[in-house]
Amino acid sequence: MAYKKIAQDFLNKSNISIGDLVKVEKGEIQYNGILLDRSEDAEDNHIVLKIDNGYNIGLNISNAKIELIKKGSKPEIKYDNVEIVNDPEKDNILIISTGGTVSSIIDYKTGAVHPVFTASDLLKANSELLDLANIDVKALYNILSENMKPEYWVNTAKSIADEINNGVDGVVVAHGTDTMHYTSAALSFMLESPVPIVITGAQRSSDRPSTDAFLNLMNSVGAAKSNIAEVTVCMHGTLDDVYCDLHRGTKVRKMHTSRRDTFRSIDNEPIARFKNGELSSINTNNYTKRNSKELKLSDNLESKVAIIKTFPGITEELINYHVDKGYKGLLIEGTGLGHIPDYMLNAIKRANEENIAIVMTSQCIYGTLNMNVYSTGRKLLNAGVISGGDMTPETAYVKLCWALGQSENLNDVTNIITTNIAGELNEKSSLKYFLN
């Protein structure tokens, strides 16, 4: 692809070519960025700029002025041959790629994001990782994480289990960020592992100036080599490229649409901090240490589970719909300490009578439920609703899928939901870890 007549004329007049840093003025707005080749979607009178925040934008050139700031060398990914020689002194770390921005690079010819499929591709883009460990890469999926499904969690857990049983010293899962915290919760419940399982991703692809992929991958490999044998999420701790925080997989959430430090521990502190691929500080001794126990895989999940968020105006018909459709579990995102409108109570009772597990959480995100304070909460408990304690709605949803995979008996399910399995429930809730 290349720019066509109108755009090409516009660029030629100012002697500008692809890869140059330019300033475009349109009306009162000014854009600075690197000129990319036109994307598939671009119309003939549009040019495509990679702007400072790392995103690509299309600009209509009518009434626009363009000015060269600096001639650019067209950025290129170096595809040198990386020779991979295993060093017996180093840990063996497996990177499992499921897709997402972290395992993608931008094609500067088209502006489109392409997946990096093979081990050698990912290592070519991040060859410094080989200084840290012997690294093998497996491409399991290549999907954007909004398309993740419970069945993919199961396959991912099985693949990880196989590799750990075969002797790897730690696993890094490269994953899209949109639903990373759902997957980290799912792997937390399905896997009891003697070695670390670290999930990471990126908010900007590898070849963007603002990419977070390399820092996240490097520190994830560090975490996978560490003594922290839990399922964790390792992502940027700040807006800067300084360190990553390591979050417990059941207590973490994507809290910002675009910031690199979007992942935050909820009602909890991060377990540790990693810098330059090494442990930099540890916040707690309360984690599972690397051990020689046999890996335990519990990969039965019930997928007939739905999330219902309450709101002023919700109707009880929505509960009835899910009951009629044969759902086995409902995760309710209530308000405050765990409430829904009182006119929903009959539908809740009916669902309970039909043996459907109903778990309450709060759309406040932070803080623990207390369904004993107000009459609404007490009535819901009496109707059989199970309190999700201080679990995030997302973790509680995943746990409900998993609990229903372990037993169809409502008492068993209640016991599982209210028992801490993988750090998801704080016995004593603290007000301390709010918005941190």
Next chain:
Amino acid sequence: MAYKKIAQDFLNKSNISIGDLVKVEKGEIQYNGILLDRSEDAEDNHIVLKIDNGYNIGLNISNAKIELIKKGSKPEIKYDNVEIVNDPEKDNILIISTGGTVSSIIDYKTGAVHPVFTASDLLKANSELLDLANIDVKALYNILSENMKPEYWVNTAKSIADEINNGVDGVVVAHGTDTMHYTSAALSFMLESPVPIVITGAQRSSDRPSTDAFLNLMNSVGAAKSNIAEVTVCMHGTLDDVYCDLHRGTKVRKMHTSRRDTFRSIDNEPIARFKNGELSSINTNNYTKRNSKELKLSDNLESKVAIIKTFPGITEELINYHVDKGYKGLLIEGTGLGHIPDYMLNAIKRANEENIAIVMTSQCIYGTLNMNVYSTGRKLLNAGVISGGDMTPETAYVKLCWALGQSENLNDVTNIITTNIAGELNEKSSLKYFLN
């Protein structure tokens, strides 16, 4: 009500009576608190303690040890006669009570929370408010805010409009905290007011040692006297009883189940800070000033609107269900920059073809959407989905109800959703106001 045989014997042995500060030990757990009279729900072998965090708990006394810490004077609400004499030098502020914890007091006889219905009751409990302004109180509703409905928003808006048209200098709405931010958004869209409309509430009722009701009411009256003629939420700024933050009604959210400083501005800073019933600092000049324009009430709302939160495992049947049920609008809480699974696209297209307005927001809570970055977002835009920009899901839901009340034409609705009406859309999104 009074304690019966088993519990009474237990208390008599240690010479403990209602109102005393006691220590109860059960196994390894120790509770300190004030002994309340038994609540309705308490069984004969239970006692009820008001513990330090302000909540009441029931304790089974079997195997428990009780010890007197301090004889208590039974706490009582002072029901002195408050003589209300209007001072022509002072502003006239109306408090409209809709229910919730802020307009309740605990009955120390039963431990139950009772609503304060009349003007004189509320003023008796908070008589210092009369130093700040001439205060009138109207009880409009007495409901827990999880039971709020769009039709109550409309009635509240009408009542406020009447009072402002009758000449009050400012309005304070006392409201439950669970859905306060939905109501503040609704009033923001329905009312263009020449004077302040301040919504407040409490996380602990007036007579608890840890109550936040008085500080919130006092500073709300201060805000209602101020120059900030917007719909705002005025609540504790910290865990301490020091000051309140004044949040724009469309940019605020309950972010913690129990903290007093639970309300936080999202992607925004609070407009101002109030201390001792007076303006203490102002963060921006970007607000509507008190003026003499005529109040504008636009109170048409469409209530056939639903919130759908996406999750791994969601089915397109859920969209079809809402279409078949005659919904006019769907607010989707997507992932990341504004995504849902790609297999939902056909159902979305069908909904759009049937003239249903579909607005996208993000379950990240913070940050703005950008549906142009990834293919999923572009496909959704092509299918007619409207980007909610940096609106919270709750504000966008309310705005969609309101937009559909203004017009049934999808182009009009799209224009309304994407145009800033009441400070809900930041034209230039900033990464700055994250978790503040």
